[in-house]
Amino acid sequence: MFKVLYKDSNTRARIGEMRLYHGKVSTPVFMPVGTNGTVKTFLPRELEEMNTEIILSNAYHLYLRPGLEVLEKLGGLHKFAGWNSNILTDSGGFQLFSLSKLAKTKHDGIEFQSHIDGSRHFLNPIDIVNVQKIIGSDVMMVLDHLVEAKSDLKKVEKALETTIRWARQSREYYLKNVDSEKQKMFGIIQGGFFKELRKRSIEETVAIGFDGYAIGGLSVGETKAQFLDILEYTAEFMPEDKPRYLMGVGTPEDLFYGIENGIDMFDCVFPTRVARNALALTSAGRVNLNNEKFKFDESPLDKECDCYICKNFSKAYVRHLFKAKEITAPRMTSYHNVYFMRNIVEKIKKCIVNGDYQSYRKDFFAKYFQTKTEAAF
Amino acid sequence: MFKVLYKDSNTRARIGEMRLYHGKVSTPVFMPVGTNGTVKTFLPRELEEMNTEIILSNAYHLYLRPGLEVLEKLGGLHKFAGWNSNILTDSGGFQLFSLSKLAKTKHDGIEFQSHIDGSRHFLNPIDIVNVQKIIGSDVMMVLDHLVEAKSDLKKVEKALETTIRWARQSREYYLKNVDSEKQKMFGIIQGGFFKELRKRSIEETVAIGFDGYAIGGLSVGETKAQFLDILEYTAEFMPEDKPRYLMGVGTPEDLFYGIENGIDMFDCVFPTRVARNALALTSAGRVNLNNEKFKFDESPLDKECDCYICKNFSKAYVRHLFKAKEITAPRMTSYHNVYFMRNIVEKIKKCIVNGDYQSYRKDFFAKYFQTKTEAAF
Numbered sequence: 001m002f003k004v005l006y007k008d009s010n011t012r013a014r015i016g017e018m019r020l021y022h023g024k025v026s027t028p029v030f031m032p033v034g035t036n037g038t039v040k041t042f043l044p045r046e047l048e049e050m051n052t053e054i055i056l057s058n059a060y061h062l063y064l065r066p067g068l069e070v071l072e073k074l075g076g077l078h079k080f081a082g083w084n085s086n087i088l089t090d091s092g093g094f095q096l097f098s099l100s101k102l103a104k105t106k107h108d109g110i111e112f113q114s115h116i117d118g119s120r121h122f123l124n125p126i127d128i129v130n131v132q133k134i135i136g137s138d139v140m141m142v143l144d145h146l147v148e149a150k151s152d153l154k155k156v157e158k159a160l161e162t163t164i165r166w167a168r169q170s171r172e173y174y175l176k177n178v179d180s181e182k183q184k185m186f187g188i189i190q191g192g193f194f195k196e197l198r199k200r201s202i203e204e205t206v207a208i209g210f211d212g213y214a215i216g217g218l219s220v221g222e223t224k225a226q227f228l229d230i231l232e233y234t235a236e237f238m239p240e241d242k243p244r245y246l247m248g249v250g251t252p253e254d255l256f257y258g259i260e261n262g263i264d265m266f267d268c269v270f271p272t273r274v275a276r277n278a279l280a281l282t283s284a285g286r287v288n289l290n291n292e293k294f295k296f297d298e299s300p301l302d303k304e305c306d307c308y309i310c311k312n313f314s315k316a317y318v319r320h321l322f323k324a325k326e327i328t329a330p331r332m333t334s335y336h337n338v339y340f341m342r343n344i345v346e347k348i349k350k351c352i353v354n355g356d357y358q359s360y361r362k363d364f365f366a367k368y369f370q371t372k373t374e375a376a377f
Numbered sequence: 378m379f380k381v382l383y384k385d386s387n388t389r390a391r392i393g394e395m396r397l398y399h400g401k402v403s404t405p406v407f408m409p410v411g412t413n414g415t416v417k418t419f420l421p422r423e424l425e426e427m428n429t430e431i432i433l434s435n436a437y438h439l440y441l442r443p444g445l446e447v448l449e450k451l452g453g454l455h456k457f458a459g460w461n462s463n464i465l466t467d468s469g470g471f472q473l474f475s476l477s478k479l480a481k482t483k484h485d486g487i488e489f490q491s492h493i494d495g496s497r498h499f500l501n502p503i504d505i506v507n508v509q510k511i512i513g514s515d516v517m518m519v520l521d522h523l524v525e526a527k528s529d530l531k532k533v534e535k536a537l538e539t540t541i542r543w544a545r546q547s548r549e550y551y552l553k554n555v556d557s558e559k560q561k562m563f564g565i566i567q568g569g570f571f572k573e574l575r576k577r578s579i580e581e582t583v584a585i586g587f588d589g590y591a592i593g594g595l596s597v598g599e600t601k602a603q604f605l606d607i608l609e610y611t612a613e614f615m616p617e618d619k620p621r622y623l624m625g626v627g628t629p630e631d632l633f634y635g636i637e638n639g640i641d642m643f644d645c646v647f648p649t650r651v652a653r654n655a656l657a658l659t660s661a662g663r664v665n666l667n668n669e670k671f672k673f674d675e676s677p678l679d680k681e682c683d684c685y686i687c688k689n690f691s692k693a694y695v696r697h698l699f700k701a702k703e704i705t706a707p708r709m710t711s712y713h714n715v716y717f718m719r720n721i722v723e724k725i726k727k728c729i730v731n732g733d734y735q736s737y738r739k740d741f742f743a744k745y746f747q748t749k750t751e752a753a754f
Contacts, residue, residue, distance in 0.1 A: 036701040037694075043705060045685070066672075066697040073673050074693055082689040295443075296450050308422070312459040316451055317414075320443040324413040327704055328420060 001184060001211055002243050008352045012235065012262035015349055018212075018243055020138040021182045022078065022086040025053040027243060027264040028349065030255065030341045031088060033272065035061050037081045040272045041327075041334040044083050050342055053085050054138070056267040059131045060092030063123070064114050068134050076136030088139035088267070091128050093163075093188070093216070094248060097146035105145050105162065125166035126173045129185075133178055140178075141214065142170040144188040149222040156192035163190045164204045171208050184211035186245060192217055193226050195233050202237045212243035215263075219248045228257060235261040252281055252368060255344050256361050271341050275333035278322045281340045283364070285371050289319045289333070301332075307339040378561060378588055379620050385729045389612065389639035392726055395589075395620055397515040398559045399455065399463040402430040404620060404641040405726065407632065407718045408465060410649065412438050414458045417649045418704075418711040421459050427719055430462050431515070433644040436508045437469030440500070441491050445511050453513030465516035465644070468505050470565070470593070471625060474523035482522050482539065502543035503550045506562075510555055517555075518591065519547040521565040526599040533569035540567045541581045548585050561588035563622060569594055570603050572610050579614045589620035592640075596625045605634060612638040629658055629745060632721050633738050648718050652710035655699045658717045660741070662748050666696045666710070678709075684716040 006015040018025040032039045032047060034057045039047060047055065057077060066080075074080040077087055096103040096110050103112035109124030123131070125143040132140035145162040147155055167187050174185050187210035191197030205213065215234050218227055231246065238244050245265035246258045258266055271281060278289040282302035287294075289301075300310035301318065309318075309332045321329035344364070351360040383392040395402040409416045409424065411434045416424060424432065434454060443457075451457040454464055473480040473487050480489035486501030500508070502520040509517035522539040524532055544564050551562050564587035568574030582590065592611050595604055608623065615621050622642035623635045635643055648658060655666040659679035664671075666678075677687035678695065686695075686709045698706035721741070728737040 036698070036703055038698055038701075038703050038705045041704045041708075043685075043708065044689070065701060066693070070673060070693060070697070074675060074691065080691070080694050080697075082694070296447060298451060308420075312421070314451065314457070316443070316447060317457050317459070320447065320457075321413070321415055324415075324442060326413055326415050327418045327707065328415045330704065331418075331420065331708075 002241065004240070006353055008260075008357055009355070010358060011260040013259045013348070013352050013357060014262060014264070015352055016243070016264055018264075020054070020086045020184065022084060022138050023053060025086060026349075028255075028259050028345050029054060029265055030345050031056040031265065031267040032338050032341075033057075033267055033269045034081070035269070036065070037062060037077055039334075039338070040276070041331045042338075044081070046335060047083075047338075048085070050339055052342070054088060055083065055085070056088050056090060057135070057137075058092065058095060059089045059128060059135060059137075059140075060095040062089075062135055063092070063131050064116055064121075068131065072134050076134065078136055086138040087136070088186075088265075089132050089135055089137040089141065090247070090267075091132070091141040091143040091188075092123070093141075093144035093146055097220070105159075107162070110143070125170045129170050129173050129178065133183065137183060139184045139186055139212070140174075141186050142167045142188055142210075144190055144216050146190065146217050146220065147192060149193060149220045149226070151192055153194055153197070156190075156194055156197055159192075160190050160197050160201055163188065164201070164208075167205055167210075168208050171210065186210050186212040186214050186243075188214045188216040188247070189234055189238070190217045191234075193222060193230055195230070198230060198234045199237060202234065206239055210242070212245060212265075213238050214245035214247050214265075216247050218246070219250065231257060231263075232261050235263060238262070252341065252344055253365070255341070255348065256364070259345075259348055260357070260361075271337035272334045275337045276330040278319075278329070278333065279337075280318075280333050281337045283367055285368050287315070289315060289322050289329075291319075294319045301336050302340065305336065305340060305343070307336050309333075309336045309339075379618065381617070383730055385637075385734055386732070387735060388637040390636045390725070390729050390734060391639060391641070392729055393620070393641055395641075397431070397463045397561065399461060399515050400430060402463060403726075405632075405636050405722050406431060406642055407722050408433040408642065408644040409715050409718075410434075410644055410646045411458070412646070413442070414439060414454055416715070417653070418708045419715075421461075423712060424460075424715075425462070427716055429719070431465060432460065432462070433465050433467060434512070434514075435469065435472060436466045436505060436512060436514070436517075437472040439466075439512055440469070440508050441493055441498075445508065449511050453511065455513055463515040464513070465563075465642075466509050466512055466514040466518065467624070467644075468509070468518040468520045468565075469500070470518075470521035470523055474597070482536075484539070487520070502547045506547050506550050506555065510560065514560060516561045516563055516589070517551075518563050519544045519565055519587075521567055521593050523567065523594050523597065524569060526570060526597045526603070528569055530571055530574070533567075533571055533574055536569075537567050537574050537578055540565065541578070541585075544582055544587075545585050548587065563587050563589040563591050563620075565591045565593040565624070566611055566615070567594045568611075570599060570607055572607070575607060575611045576614060579611065583616055587619070589622060589642075590615050591622040591624050591642075593624050595623070596627065608634065608640075609638050612640060615639070629718065629721055630742065632718070632725065633741070636722075636725055637734070637738075648714035649711045652714045653707040655696075655706070655710065656714075657695075657710050658714045660744055662745050664692070666692060666699050666706075668696075671696045678713050679717065682713065682717060682720070684713050686710075686713045686716075
């Protein structure tokens, strides 16, 4: 299902290919996020024209709305959403962690209240597999238990044991009840910011045996130094022959950090969320279009970008549309930002093959951080 | 600039062609409305793929935001908005009428407060020509003075005299200061619901001499019977050899009423505004996607439509996206509704040529009104 095609000689970066039910996925890959079964502001054909081979959606959100009955009767998420390429679904572990006031983790599952209508629900790891079976996810994720970055060793260890127990239950159920040709399943490495727990998590999760492994529990409020330390440590121990997925990450710079540590897959709401706040990601850094200084700016969002938006519209126009609260405005920045993320990954891939990765990385960082970064929110 | 190519033998309907600076416009034509220099939710290429030859924008809105300085420095609205086909701009007469609490009509122009920031402005008819010159409108409209449907004869007559005086000033200024190859100018027929005033308006406006004539002052709170009566009466007296434009109209059924009375051009926010309220216009009538009954509905918005949305998505999915407050939802209904309006006009044109107009009209109305019409708002 996964082949490493090329390895960088100076870093742990690699180029690979996953074969999933809805086609191949060239890695490294950044997966745009479609929480509710649509990548916010996009129609599928716009993702297709960027050669998007996989998007991410959320089992938790889809379970609550439109609900399993709709997804089942309408033939699964691919058909429902008119999306013909791959879909990876997160299990809901992270969503229930971030909506912690509404959720309580029990020994055998998660009890929670809907953030939409307050209705009460309980889902165990097997339920989550079944939800993703109905969705028709090309890659399903096991239910995991996340804890805050500041949690002590005892708390993290207990959460890890829950994650491993659930992973085992999920995989056992999967092997008996899911068509493994159509749907793959990834395990999730937890263990917070304790290296010994990260190592144990890898050993025990790999012992269960999954089609790929994800690093979970990052981007939960830690410092960048902690993030990089755990990323580097964890990625190194993950199996070479399986895809490695860094969950919920991240920014343009994170793509470099991840890829040079051997990460193959990323997802994050970052490019689309900041886009709706008038922030364009560009080769010259983040650009906040609400800024008065762009009022007469004839230049595109990013001079180095060849996307439809950059080829046709000026900063002044996009800024005008934000000021006028036009839906077209977040459409434009979202389109550009997702294209920008994809382009970085594609450029990195080329540079790995050409042996230019280090020099591209240096150039990118020098230009991207040339000015004080503008706030994302 | 305008040629009638075909005339229906049973009605006053006609097929024609306008030659404007940004290309030909086949008539009858429904112009999608882009108040702020963007048709709400659309990118230009989506209008292009529907073969949209002309859109409408608003001099009043553009004057306030982004403002003339931006439009001038950025090279006019076509370049600013990345729109390569024609643009007709309304003069602001209707906007200042509908924002009447903020505006006061004086003898020589309109004094008003910005609905955006409360700033005070005064614009006379010549200023409005200059605004549209800077915008680069392919068709500019003269400043007119509208009054409410219930106004008495004296009030309407006084307003009409203002409209005619302003029209004369506008045209005189236009002839000396505007490149008539690049920009055309239409006069506006007013006169409220008094036929003698409508007739006088036509006579005096035509005597000034414009490139086309619009019926203004309809859709201001009158009954449908009043609307149809004045439409029929006014259209009949308008010159045969110039385009006739029915301003701010309308609904799908209004396209039939207008065309069979010899109208060549329409514009209305209706299809896009109702779209944002989850209302799809379909051959089987209006469909409110918030309705629970569509929860499991696998059928497209309109079974008879071949637009990108209808070919790829179900009512159930569009409904889900509205429920989840996804921007993609109003995008889908807006796209479909504008396509739907265009398709009606195209179908009518074909039927006129084939002599089938009356039978198509009958079929359309029977199907479109088969169920109780759902509320638009």
